[in-house]
Amino acid sequence: MKKIIHNIIILTSIFVTGIGLILMSAGIVYADDCFNINNESIDKNTNTRPFICFEHDIHNETAGIENCSECHHIYDEHEELVPDESSEGQPCSECHADSKNSNNTDIGLAAKYHKLCRDCHLSREKGPVVCGECHRK
Amino acid sequence: MHDYYSFFTGPFAWITFLVFIFGSGWRFYSIWQLAKKKDSAVFEYMNMKFALRSIAHWIIPFGSRSMQINPAMTVVTFMFHISLFITPLFVFGHVVLWKENFNISWFTLSNTVADLMTLIVIGSCLFFLWRRIKLADVRYLTTPMDFIILFIVAAPFVTGFWVYHQFPGFAVMTIIHIISGEIMLMAIPFTKLFHMFLFPFTRGYIGSEFGGVRMAKDW
Amino acid sequence: MTEAKSVTETKKTEDQGILKGLEQLTPEKIESVIQQVLSDETGARLKVYVETCVHCGMCSKGCHFFLSLNDPRYSPAGKVKQTLWEIMRKKGKVSPEFIKQAATIAYTQCNMCKRCAMYCPFGLDVAYVMSVMRRICHKLGVVPLYIQDTAHSHSVTMNQMWVKDDEWIDTLMWQEEEAQDAMENLRIPLDKEGADIFYSVIGPEPKFRAQLIFQAAVIMNAAGENWTMPSMPGWDNSDMCMFTGDYEMMERLKRRHFESALNLRAKRIVMGECGHAFRSVYDVGNRALGWRMPPIEVVHAIEYYNELFENNKIKIKKKFEQPVTLHDPCNISRGRGLHEMARNIVNATCENFIEMTPNREHNYCCSAGGGVINCGPPFKNARVESGKQKAKQLFAAKAKGAEVVIAPCHNCHGGLEDIIHHYGVEMELKFFGDIIYEILELPE
Structure with a gap:
């Protein structure tokens, strides 16, 4: 009996240590460098991959985008798009800041960002859509 | 590429959810009906206290003698099942998709943790594969379907690992990752993967029999 | 991890009850009897047991047949594979040859001790599955001769x-x-x-x-x-x-x-x-x-x-002196949790008690229970061979000094007697009744 209890204790501690080690490694942060989007709200974030350099002018030229409001949109208080007005110079987070989640990540802002790019790329059937195409290692 | 992405994250994803939810519901319902018709005694002997007592002993690592005499299997199987559930639910890349599509979000794992847990799942699948091939008693029980299930379970994790580390062809692999996850979900109601839902009932019943009638431990 | 040998050849059954029964079987009869048993007499329990098993092999170490013979055929799930698993897969379309093998397994290679249910993570009850197989065999008239004779006796004399x-x-x-x-x-x-x-x-x-x-x-x-x-x-x-x-x-x-x-x-x-x-x-x-x-x-x-x-209703002259060990019979320890009471009796009656391991609910079966010993001489050698693990356990208790095995069960007595004799364990077997009678102080 004593031996069994002893074994249980040893084996359980091995198990708990294993899980503990994994959880401890949660602190390791990936370095983020190439960021040319003004994004204070996610810079403490430990989860996202750095964004590849978004080459603004080349992108718009290739995509044939002339109207800034296609991306830098403005909605009125009825949540309707205001035509002919755009929001460049204004950080996305001014409107799209969401509650922070447990990792201090503004996941709502990230979600909005993803949708903006991906929805457009999917409708035009051009441009990156899967995670790794923008969030390069 | 864009077509596939749209299809497998759109209509096919909905089909997957429906198959998973209704398939599991149907499976439960049919077992329930059959039990009511043919095994009414089962309900008579089910006992919440003893069922929970048994389940508790079997979901705590090394809580049963069976686990104590199979330490390797116990460690691997617990790490495997925990990682199998935690990783897909809490990896950041998935939570952000929930946020995008349903505007709900929750706790996320750091990438390193998710990466390690993915490796645990893959490693565990290799261990299970090794057992199936190497141990004579397990090999004797193994059917081709058992290998297929192992493959179905490992696939989303192998492809996920591939995608996260951006090995060559990761863009296509992302689509395969999505499909493999959907296949796994859809397979649950129709394969032995359904054991995840039946566990509390089979364990609970034998626990009730042992506790209530046999007055003995079952761990 | 125990490395099991590969599957061995099956031995030929020479039991006249099984062989005679087979002569009357046709594939049609087999199918209709199986269909009847499966659809009328079983339900969700059997289905869930067979369908939930993930073929992990954890039950192997729960079975003394497997531990003794080291052959995958004898693991609890292995026995299900050779019986109900196949029958349910083929919806009853199995051959008389299959039934012969299945009957041999269900009647003589499982003691219905339910130890495996304590080793299966899902608590799947293989003894129940074996009892369904026996039910099918009974209805097909393929039952080992000797145990069928006792069943006949029951029906004629009620004993x-x-x-x-x-x-x-x-x-x-x-x-x-x-x-x-x-x-x-x-x-x-x-x-x-x-x-x-x-x-x-x-x-x-x-x-x-x-x-x-x-x-x-x-x-x-x-x-x-x-x-x-x-x-x-x-x-x-x-x-x-x-x-x-x-x-x-x-x-x-x-x-x-x-x-x-x-x-x-x-x-x-x-x-x-x-x-x-x-x-x-x-x-x-x-x-x-x-x-x-x-x-x-x-x-x-x-x-x-x-x-x-x-309640101090009886008195003893003096305690039993020879060192004893205790065999926990499946049906009253795993079946009714009487193992602690059994230890109370040992402590009240014996000087020197040596536990055999594993014990209580986890004790190894005597290999005789579940009607296996009642299948008689045609299966005796196989039964004693499957008691090898039990013999090892007895030897270990003997090495610690035990001289007498208390086995409060008739079947266990029969099985242990054969094991003790065959493996040369040289221990004495007793019921509690024997010991109490021997040391009892008779009132004036």
């Missing part, structure tokens, strides 16, 4: 051993007389109404081990019990029909037994040291008759003896 009504009474009177040498005025009261204890035994007691009745009578008298035994059929609590799959007959037997006690308005049934009989009265038979628990309190000898010591 297991073809004991005639007058022989039963005669035996009781004979044992009464013998016991009077030890204790003057000793009685074995027959058919006494309103007794506190209705004492029932198994068929083999009057047939081969009449001294056990004598001992029980002495203990009852020494304790000053108000007890009785029935003079008419219903006295036998054993039940081989439960093990052949003849549930109709099992119900008749259990009903007769309960009614014997209830007709005499007895307060409770006390049974001799038998495991399977206890299982049939306490667990299986009552359910078949629709009783959630037995309609009258059923007390196994261990519980009863424990009571005697706890």
